[in-house]
Amino acid sequence: xxxxxxxxxxxxxxxxxxxxxxxxxxxxxxxxxxxxxxxxxxxxxxxxxxxxxxxxxxxxxxxxxxxxxxxxxxxxxxxxxxxxxxxxxxxxxxxxxxxxxxxxxxxxxxxxxxxxxxxxxxxxxxxxxxxxxxxxxxxxxxxxxxxxxxxxxxxxxxxxxxxxxxxxxxxx
Amino acid sequence: xxxxxxxxxxxxxxxxxxxxxxxxxxxxxxxxxxxxxxxxxxxxxxxxxxxxxxxxxxxxxxxxxxxxxxxxxxxxxxxxxxxxxxxxxxxxxxxxxxxxxxxxxxxxxxxxxxxxxxxxxxxxxxxxxxxxxxxxxxxxxxxxxxxxxxxxxxxxxxxxxxxxxxxxxxxxxxxxxxxxxxxxxxxxxxxxxxxxxxxxxxxxxxxxxxxxxxxxxxxxxxxxxxxxxxxxxxxxxxxxxxxxxxxxxxxxxxxxxxxxxxxxxxxxxxxxxxxxxxxxxxxxxxxxxxxxxxxxxxxxxxxxxxxxxxxxxxxxxxxxxxxxxxxxxxxxxxxxxxxxxxxxxxxxxxxxxxxxxxxxxxxxxxxxxxxxxxxxxxxxxxxxxxxxxxxxxxxxxxxxxxxxxxxxxxxxxxxxxxxxxxxxxxxxxxxxxxxxxxxxxxxxxxxxxxxxxxxxxxxxxxxxxxxxxxxxxxxxxxxxxxxxxxxxxxxxxxxxxxxxxxxxxxxxxxxxxxxxxxxxxxxxxxxxxxxxxxxxxxxxxxxxxxxxxxxxxxxxxxxxxxxxxxxxxxxxxxxxxxxxxxxxxxxxxxxxxxxxxxxxxxxxxxxxxxxxxxxxxxxxxxxxxxxxxxxxxxxxxxxxxxxxxxxxxxxxxxxxxxxxxxxxxxxxxxxxxxxxxxxxxxxxxxxxxxxxxxxxxxxxxxxxxxxxxxxxxxxxxxxxxxxxxxx
Numbered sequence: 001x002x003x004x005x006x007x008x009x010x011x012x013x014x015x016x017x018x019x020x021x022x023x024x025x026x027x028x029x030x031x032x033x034x035x036x037x038x039x040x041x042x043x044x045x046x047x048x049x050x051x052x053x054x055x056x057x058x059x060x061x062x063x064x065x066x067x068x069x070x071x072x073x074x075x076x077x078x079x080x081x082x083x084x085x086x087x088x089x090x091x092x093x094x095x096x097x098x099x100x101x102x103x104x105x106x107x108x109x110x111x112x113x114x115x116x117x118x119x120x121x122x123x124x125x126x127x128x129x130x131x132x133x134x135x136x137x138x139x140x141x142x143x144x145x146x147x148x149x150x151x152x153x154x155x156x157x158x159x160x161x162x163x164x165x166x167x168x169x170x171x172x
Numbered sequence: 173x174x175x176x177x178x179x180x181x182x183x184x185x186x187x188x189x190x191x192x193x194x195x196x197x198x199x200x201x202x203x204x205x206x207x208x209x210x211x212x213x214x215x216x217x218x219x220x221x222x223x224x225x226x227x228x229x230x231x232x233x234x235x236x237x238x239x240x241x242x243x244x245x246x247x248x249x250x251x252x253x254x255x256x257x258x259x260x261x262x263x264x265x266x267x268x269x270x271x272x273x274x275x276x277x278x279x280x281x282x283x284x285x286x287x288x289x290x291x292x293x294x295x296x297x298x299x300x301x302x303x304x305x306x307x308x309x310x311x312x313x314x315x316x317x318x319x320x321x322x323x324x325x326x327x328x329x330x331x332x333x334x335x336x337x338x339x340x341x342x343x344x345x346x347x348x349x350x351x352x353x354x355x356x357x358x359x360x361x362x363x364x365x366x367x368x369x370x371x372x373x374x375x376x377x378x379x380x381x382x383x384x385x386x387x388x389x390x391x392x393x394x395x396x397x398x399x400x401x402x403x404x405x406x407x408x409x410x411x412x413x414x415x416x417x418x419x420x421x422x423x424x425x426x427x428x429x430x431x432x433x434x435x436x437x438x439x440x441x442x443x444x445x446x447x448x449x450x451x452x453x454x455x456x457x458x459x460x461x462x463x464x465x466x467x468x469x470x471x472x473x474x475x476x477x478x479x480x481x482x483x484x485x486x487x488x489x490x491x492x493x494x495x496x497x498x499x500x501x502x503x504x505x506x507x508x509x510x511x512x513x514x515x516x517x518x519x520x521x522x523x524x525x526x527x528x529x530x531x532x533x534x535x536x537x538x539x540x541x542x543x544x545x546x547x548x549x550x551x552x553x554x555x556x557x558x559x560x561x562x563x564x565x566x567x568x569x570x571x572x573x574x575x576x577x578x579x580x581x582x583x584x585x586x587x588x589x590x591x592x593x594x595x596x597x598x599x600x601x602x603x604x605x606x607x608x609x610x611x612x613x614x615x616x617x618x619x620x621x622x623x624x625x626x627x628x629x630x631x632x633x634x635x636x637x638x639x640x641x642x643x644x645x646x647x648x649x650x651x652x653x654x655x656x657x658x659x660x661x662x663x664x665x666x667x668x669x670x671x672x673x674x675x676x677x678x679x680x681x682x683x684x685x686x687x688x689x690x691x692x693x694x695x696x697x698x699x700x701x702x703x704x705x706x707x708x709x710x711x712x713x714x715x716x717x718x719x720x721x722x723x724x725x726x727x728x729x730x731x732x733x734x735x736x737x738x739x740x741x742x743x744x745x746x747x748x749x750x751x752x753x754x755x756x757x758x759x760x761x762x763x764x765x766x767x768x769x770x771x772x773x774x775x776x777x778x779x780x781x782x783x784x785x786x787x788x789x790x791x792x793x794x795x796x797x798x799x800x801x802x803x804x805x806x807x808x809x810x811x812x813x814x815x816x817x818x819x820x821x822x823x824x825x826x827x828x829x830x831x832x833x834x835x836x837x838x839x840x841x842x843x844x845x846x847x848x849x850x851x852x853x854x855x856x857x858x859x860x861x862x863x864x865x866x867x868x869x870x871x872x873x874x875x876x877x878x879x880x881x882x883x884x885x886x887x888x889x890x891x892x893x894x895x896x897x898x899x
Contacts, residue, residue: 062641062864062866062867063641063846063864063865063866063872064638064641064844064846064864066844066846066866066873066876066877067844067845067877068844068845068846068876069845069876069879070845071879072812072845072876072879072880073811073812073813073847074811074812074847074849074850074851075782075811075812075850075851075853076627076850076851076852076853076884076887077620077621077627077782077851077853079780093518093521093613095514095515095516095518097514099622100621100622101622111484111528111564112512112526113484113509113624114509114511114512114513114623114624115509115622115623115624115625116622116623116624116625117619117622117623117624118618118619118620118621118622119616119617119618119619120516120616120617120619121615121616121617122516122518122611122612122613122614122615122616124613124614129659130616130618131618132618132619132620132781133618133620133621133780133781133782135621135627135853135854136853136880136884136885137853137854137884137885137887137888144514146514146515146524147515148515148518148521148522148523148524153514153524
């Protein structure tokens with residue numbers, strides 16, 4: 001039996017909001033692996049492997065000629081860790097959603113593609129934490145907060161900085 | 173030359189030019205109304221109609237324009253021995269009291285009949301190149317339409333006993349019987365064409381003047397009621413067989429109404445035939461237990477220019493409901509986006525549902541609260557004739573406290589008509605069926621990449637030998653849903669489609685849920701569905717009948733779901749490879765849906781929403797010169813730095829070009845740190861066979877050499893070389 005710390009291998013991006021207060025997690029990309037049950041027949045020390053060199057377009061004829069960084073995993077998403085504080089919004093329960101496709105119709109009026117939902121969470125505490133995976137080609141998402149008691153929904157477009165240590169603050 | 177002579181000459185030329193028969197057996201029903209006659213083409217599926225002809229022309233030499241009311245019409249689906257079409261309509265001009273033939277332009281020509289009985293006739297149909305007609309209290313007759321026959325156009329009296337109060341009847345496509353509904357009693361009668369003897373088949377439950385009757389090729393009988401235009405369907409597909417009765421009239425659609433109707437249709441045609449052009453009908457998506465397909469009178473809406481619809485985009489047409497694991501969203505336009513469950517569906521609360529309407533109209537909606545596969549239970553219609561305005565409409569849905577905590581479905585129908593039911597056709601608007609889930613407070617759903625799209629998994633299967641980097645040996649679309657409660661893992665759902673096979677090796681495809689034991693799965697609630705699909709995205713087999721086998725690998729402690737032991741078993745193709753050569757465009761044939769609920773909440777701190785999808789060698793197949801014997805299940809290929817499963821033979825690691833180093837967590841890399849598999853966060857176009865990834869996506873180079881700092885969108889549409897990728 002083996003266990004993987006697969007999720008922790010992923011690069012992490014952090015959002016910080018004020019209404020939705022997002023707190024950075026800096027250690028989520030530390031690799032954790034367990035020892036295998038079987039020993040390989042050959043071993044190659046990682047430090048002996050090729051490191052990337054300065055390459056120009058003319059030096060690379062095919063993918064095989066590329067030399068990738070050692071920690072490159074050829075996946076195209078980042079883990080985003082989200083800390084939410086809605087204590088100023090008049091109480092729970094509430095419902096949080098994150099969308100990747102949307103447009104602003106008029107000021108503060110958003111048309112959402114509901115098929116682009118990345119996270120949906122029922123909030124029963126004022127402060128909660130969430131994690132979601134975000135394709136690396138995206139740099140903005142729309143966060144919406146809805147209530148069950150008729151209060152107006154809150155929408156906020158948030159830029160996601162791929163620098164894992166940077167905090168992003170949004171004031172509502 | 174007088175103007176009158178010129179007019180007659182032009183008329184004669186026109187008659188000749190328009191005398192062509194119908195080339196095919198058309199899907200539309202023909203409705204003849206009024207005096208002078210207007211001919212409508214009626215789409216029985218939705219009830220919509222168009223005027224095909226408002227002047228059926230005059231008889232030769234007759235200068236009275238708009239020559240009377242044509243009635244008792246039947247379609248003769250007849251071809252000559254040489255294959256040429258002799259498809260015409262035949263009927264009776266009640267104004268002139270003449271039998272007529274109508275061509276494909278609906279121009280009438282008088283027939284030189286003999287033995288014509290006196291009086292008018294409003295009931296007729298054609299069978300086996302004979303025209304049959306009827307009048308209550310007068311008789312039942314037939315006329316041979318074969319020009320070569322001795323009795324061509326000679327009328328024979330079948331019987332003078334004619335007691336049924338009919339205004340139309342029609343021949344069944346697969347027996348030689350006529351059927352009609354008595355207007356006064358609503359009783360369905362079967363007619364023996366040779367004797368005129370009628371058989372009472374019981375009440376249809378509806379009365380009225382059923383002026384038009386039609387069959388489709390499946391034996392469904394449609395009757396249109398003059399008073400309100402309602403079109404009813406009566407299932408006569410197995411008429412006479414045990415259990416097929418009663419033959420009740422079920423509301424099917426609403427068409428044009430008139431005081432003077434007659435209908436005719438080529439009974440050998442299906443209701444929808446895309447060879448006549450793309451369908452302009454929108455269907456639902458729910459499983460067929462919700463009566464979704466056309467065969468079950470499922471909900472459908474005619475797509476009308478500038479008509480009402482839900483969401484950002486108008487719906488696209490379909491030949492029938494998509495009952496496979498590919499919804500309408502995945503085929504054609506992403507159009508199922510008008511409904512937002514913005515507060516989820518929490519039991520016992522007033523939940524907000526945002527409905528986006530293109531213009532004003534009326535909404536109906538049903539929720540299957542008890543997850544029993546239908547919308548017919550008490551309290552399951554939530555919205556009835558709710559007027560919507562253009563734009564977003566925030567509506568409240570109170571989820572019953574008794575609603576089941578389980579996946580279910582909701583149906584929304586929107587259009588200009590009121591009182592639309594769970595099933596049946598509508599003249600405009602849209603139907604959206606949505607998978608829903610009743611949940612408790614405090615539950616979170618993580619979708620990757622989203623709830624309506626896929627990422628792409630691309631594998632090279634030559635491992636441990638370096639591949640050719642066309643990244644198409646095995647390609648899957650892949651999507652996950654992670655359900656978390658109290659910060660712990662409650663359930664994992666995985667959805668996928670097999671996109672391509674670009675290798676001759678045989679490979680299986682599996683998914684490991686890392687850190688979870690196989691024994692943690694609640695197998696009583698586990699759901700695994702897979703289906704083979706036709707080129708329209710529909711399941712080849714009935715969705716409900718798809719095998720529900722257990723995919724969990726029984727010999728592993730780890731939670732591993734085997735989706736396929738050999739992906740080649742999932743497809744058929746006449747090509748060397750599957751969907752990797754641009755001149756060999758097979759459709760997507762396999763999709764799956766896996767739901768893994770856990771008996772107890774699991775530790776969620778170590779999960780990744782991608783989980784661990786991998787390929788492995790199929791048992792008993794050659795898998796490269798590195799191996800003396802077939803490696804089978806012991807050969808696995810994972811994403812980079814993902815440890816193989818307990819089934820893998822780790823002695824294979826570091827063979828050939830692989831430079832794995834388990835002690836440091838290094839797996840499935842070559843000496844240049846390049847992979848055998850990749851995850852691309854979109855529905856990606858993979859390179860064609862033998863096309864290097866860099867040739868198809870040049871920006872990939874700089875993306876790699878800058879260590880993901882630049883060109884992070886290297887895989888998007890704008891970055892690809894179109895002729896290098898599979899279309």
